[in-house]
Amino acid sequence: MAVIGGGPAGLLAAQRLAEGGLKVRVYEAQATVGRKFLVAGHGGFNLSNAEDAEPFAGRYGAEETRFRALLTYFSPDDLRAWAADLGIATFVGTSGRIFPVAAHKPADLLRAWLGRLRELGVEINTRRRWMGFDGANGLRLRDETSGQETTLEPAATVLALGGASWAKTGSDGAWVPLLREIDVPVAPFAPANCGAEVAWSEFFKQKVGRAPLKNISLRVNDGPPLRGEAMLTEYGIEGTPVYALTPQLRTALATGPATLFLNTKPDLPPETLLARLRQRRNSASLPDFLRKALGLGAPVPTLLREAAPAVATYPPEALAELLAAVPLPVSGLRPLDEAISTAGGIPFSEVDEHLQLRQRPGTYVAGEMLDWEAPTGGYLLQGCFSTGAWAARGILVRLS
Ligand SMILES: Cc1cc2nc3c(=O)[nH]c(=O)nc-3n(C[C@H](O)[C@H](O)[C@H](O)COP(=O)(O)OP(=O)(O)OC[C@H]3O[C@@H](n4cnc5c(N)ncnc54)[C@H](O)[C@@H]3O)c2cc1C
Known part of the structure; x- marks a missing residue:
């Protein structure tokens, strides 16, 4: 045999x-x-x-x-x-x-x-x-x-x-x-089970480098969200939910661009999120406010700015929408050998x-x-x- x-x-x-x-x-x-x-x-x-x-x-x-x-x-x-x-x-x-x-x-x-x-x-x-x-x-x-x-x-x-x-x-x-x-x-x-590439700006790469995102969810386009922890890297994003989404990313990338949507507060009902955002005073900087009101520290504010450069001026409704679905445009998957x-x-x-x-x-x-x-x-x-x-x-x- x-x-x-x-x-x-x-x-x-x-x-x-x-x-x-x-x-x-x-x-x-x-x-x-x-x-x-x-x-x-x-x-x-x-x-x-x-x-x-x-x-x-x-x-x-x-x-x-x-x-x-x-x-x-x-x-x-x-x-x-x-x-x-x-x-x-x-x-x-x-x-x-x-x-x-x-x-x-x-x-x-x-x-x-x-x-x-x-x-x-x-x-x-x-x-x-x-x-x-x-x-x-x-x-x-x-x-x-x-x-x-x-x-x-x-x-x-x-x-x-x-x-x-x-x-x-x-x-x-x-x-x-x-x-x-x-x-x-x-x-x-x-x-399969690999990282996704996102073309971060030079500013983002230098400021964030590698940083964990805890208690988040991710989905591809309109697909179902997956909970877990991810890691932002120089090349894009990796971690258990990203790996599990590689079949959907592969399918989406075969026909055009794919977007990962990141929910920074998947446990918070949308009404509660909005109510907290409405308490913001203009004197507080966005990073300070997000940390105090929602417990969202680095790298989230930089990530929001990367996705939406004008985020600091967003009204609560638009900010709530962004926090629940930060778009990360995926340009490809990591090479097969990795x-x-x-x-x-x-x-x-x-x-x-x-x-x-x-x-x-x-x-x-x-x-x-x-x-x-x-x-x-x-x-x-x-x-x-x-x-x-x-x-x-x-x-x-x-x-x-
Ligand atoms: C970084 C990493 C982490 C992982 N972590 C986990 C984990 O925690 N849990 C989990 O379930 N899975 C994990 N995996 C996946 C798991 O290791 C693989 O799915 C599994 O090893 C595949 O087993 P296999 O026997 O099919 O092939 P392999 O383990 O790839 O073995 C195939 C063997 O065939 C030999 N071979 C190839 N061609 C020839 C030839 N022509 N003649 C003779 N021999 C040949 C190769 O040298 C090799 O030894 C991980 C994989 C990686 C890379």
Whole structure:
């Protein structure tokens, strides 16, 4: 059994296949496995989410129905049980996100996992790059150290080569032509869960630089608002609600300009906001007044001035409208390589219900190389684990 790609999707598929009694060999192009998995650990290692099953499946957008089934087979609870079985306890944070307890670093989890794979007899071959298919059953592999090429003929293969962001971790999307060679179309890659670019004035960049915006909401054009915290940056804006809005931003940008509307006081009813703004005395500067009346300090006044240069002269009604919907014109998304995840990949129409390539029976696909996207919050890793477990199940069913 060959598993190509040593990320979370491939390693979980390898584990499940080995637990099913099969001899498994993993081939990974980099010198070590799980590089992106470890990168995911830098910003708080969010393994999954404790959200209820229905809204959880809804996070996968167009693929909701398929993921409902995948998540039933390998659920967030299964993921927690899997980690516990490796000696890694997890907890549910206030936002519902599931993390390993503080004592466990991402590298501890990976180390324990690799130990388990060794016990199960899984052979991990690093610096082995898959170079394409060979005939009906062959896989071409290149030894990255010697440059030597070999051909394998495994009984079944799992491809788990990842998306196309953070290329330095090995997820470089270089596999696309290898799939196209066997007539498997690949939906174009696009950045998902990434920052949005806003052409700030030089004055704004110098005065604000990087600054957090707490307890705000954001929406794209007339779409539904998303709550959270964002970060203003030199290039634009980033943070959880911005990442979650990348599908809507991408759609809007494909046909014209996109605008993010920022509500600086989403908890305040519009009448209360207006009533407070009506108390303003002309002697108070706008920044002082906003701080005292609404608790809105820096960078909000500068942001208001950037969006509406005459804001200091606005009557309360116009100011209330602006505070509830500060327009941020988005000129683009950040480059793919910086994105947390990748949209695009192998369409689900190209695989059967077991995630087996229709064009190549015996070859299964798992993880981010499939065409799905989901927001941050543990939905990405959960999606990779669930597809990895399901692909392994497909092979076990096939071989039995
Ligand atoms: C900064 C950052 C933070 C993140 N934080 C989180 C988080 O907190 N929670 C969450 O759920 N998700 C998070 N993610 C996303 C998560 O890490 C990915 O979704 C996940 O790693 C994808 O798993 P995968 O197995 O599909 O692919 P990958 O992890 O990308 O693994 C694919 C592997 O295949 C190998 N490979 C590629 N081509 C070949 C080839 N030709 N031959 C052999 N090997 C090959 C690659 O070297 C790589 O090791 C984060 C991502 C980033 C970048």
